[in-house]
Amino acid sequence: xxxxxxxxxxxxxxxxxxxxxxxxxxxxxxxxxxxxxxxxxxxxxxxxxxxxxxxxxxxxxxxxxxxxxxxxxxxxxxxxxxxxxxxxxxxxxxxxxxxxxxxxxxxxxxxxxxxxxxxxxxxxxxxxxxxxxxxxxxxxxxxxxxxxxxxxxxxxxxxxxxxxxxxxxxxxxxxxxxxxxxxxxxxxxxxxxxxxxxxxxxxxxxxxxxxxxxxxxxxxxxxxxxxxxxxxxxxxxxxxxxxxxxxxxxxxxxxxxxxxxxxxxxxxxxxxxxxxxxxxxxxxxxxxxxxxxxxxxxxxxxxxxxxxxxxxxxxxxxxxxxxxxxxxxxxxxxxxxxxxxxxxxxxxxxxxxxxxxx
Numbered sequence: 001x002x003x004x005x006x007x008x009x010x011x012x013x014x015x016x017x018x019x020x021x022x023x024x025x026x027x028x029x030x031x032x033x034x035x036x037x038x039x040x041x042x043x044x045x046x047x048x049x050x051x052x053x054x055x056x057x058x059x060x061x062x063x064x065x066x067x068x069x070x071x072x073x074x075x076x077x078x079x080x081x082x083x084x085x086x087x088x089x090x091x092x093x094x095x096x097x098x099x100x101x102x103x104x105x106x107x108x109x110x111x112x113x114x115x116x117x118x119x120x121x122x123x124x125x126x127x128x129x130x131x132x133x134x135x136x137x138x139x140x141x142x143x144x145x146x147x148x149x150x151x152x153x154x155x156x157x158x159x160x161x162x163x164x165x166x167x168x169x170x171x172x173x174x175x176x177x178x179x180x181x182x183x184x185x186x187x188x189x190x191x192x193x194x195x196x197x198x199x200x201x202x203x204x205x206x207x208x209x210x211x212x213x214x215x216x217x218x219x220x221x222x223x224x225x226x227x228x229x230x231x232x233x234x235x236x237x238x239x240x241x242x243x244x245x246x247x248x249x250x251x252x253x254x255x256x257x258x259x260x261x262x263x264x265x266x267x268x269x270x271x272x273x274x275x276x277x278x279x280x281x282x283x284x285x286x287x288x289x290x291x292x293x294x295x296x297x298x299x300x301x302x303x304x305x306x307x308x309x310x311x312x313x314x315x316x317x318x319x320x321x322x323x324x325x326x327x328x329x330x331x332x333x334x335x336x337x338x339x340x341x342x343x344x345x346x347x348x349x350x351x352x353x354x355x356x357x358x
Contacts, residue, residue: 043133044262046263047245047261048191049192049258050190050258051095053182053188054179057178060177061176061249062175062177062246063173063174064172064174065197067170069153070150071150072149072195073147073149074191075190076116076190077142078143079118079143079186081141083141083185084141087120087272091182092116093113094179094181094182095178096177096178097109097112099172101171102171116146119271122271129272132263132264133261134262136262140188142261152172193246194246195246197243208235219238289358290358292356298352298353298354300351301352302347303339305322307341323339324339324348324357325358329354335352
């Protein structure tokens with residue numbers, strides 16, 4: 001009787017949840033949540049900030065530590081889910097940057113042009129296609145990152161506030177960014193800004209212990225032996241200047257919007273290529289000509305000719321004609337040959353003296 005009553009309560013509760021529209025936890029949603037937890041556990045989270053767009057003329061401002069000489073800027077365009085269907089497509093955007101003094105006067109004003117694309121990897125055992133980075137908001141796909149080093153010494157001849165004297169970059173107090181233009185398909189752009197921090201010897205011990213094995217191996221890849229055998233001096237050199245993230249000026253949601261970017265730590269497999277990789281050699285067509293330098297003593301030269309279709313495929317490519325010219329050392333040393341080949345390709349062999357084949 002108790003079992004029947006309990007069953008009745010469960011059925012009543014299920015009907016109530018269905019009728020009131022409260023979402024019920026299904027097996028599919030449990031699996032999706034479990035898969036997302038596994039992805040997050042295998043990734044490193046990094047905080048980025050959404051670039052304001054122009055107009056209006058708003059800036060995302062980052063305070064600079066004293067005596068900053070360079071910063072590293074990483075941007076990721078946010079693409080729609082439909083972009084995953086065409087990994088060969090590129091999306092352009094333009095970033096504007098200003099270096100300012102403490103009064104907000106621009107010491108330098110410049111622009112960078114970037115293109116956004118997507119790279120996926122294929123897991124060698126299962127064949128699963130893996131995205132190396134993701135947002136928890138599944139409606140936006142982060143594109144490949146674009147690294148932009150900004151060296152302050154590259155901007156000489158700066159004017160002070162009154163425009164009468166040259167300003168020094170020791171006066172730099174802020175670096176500001178905004179998204180000046182983007183492809184209509186780009187949803188937004190995320191930015192991360194880093195500056196070098198000099199690490200004292202006192203901190204080196206615990207900083208090295210905090211690194212993961214993957215991070216230690218990456219820092220030690222310039223050595224001939226693994227990280228476990230690195231001396232204290234070698235650890236000091238790899239950690240002496242570390243890139244530290246900068247946070248923007250202002251209040252969150254009022255002056256800036258932040259978003260977590262998740263990047264998979266260990267990725268195995270090769271990048272997924274939509275278009276086939278052309279065979280080894282060089283491409284020639286009606287607009288692009290190839291030049292092959294020949295040894296000074298000359299010899300028998302063999303050319304393997306293979307037609308490449310518009311889609312990059314070699315199978316079924318149409319045949320064609322190739323005009324070959326030879327230029328020797330003297331102005332009178334000239335030669336020519338016409339080569340015809342079918343879609344299956346052709347082989348051309350001939351003795352040549354030193355010079356160039358065009």
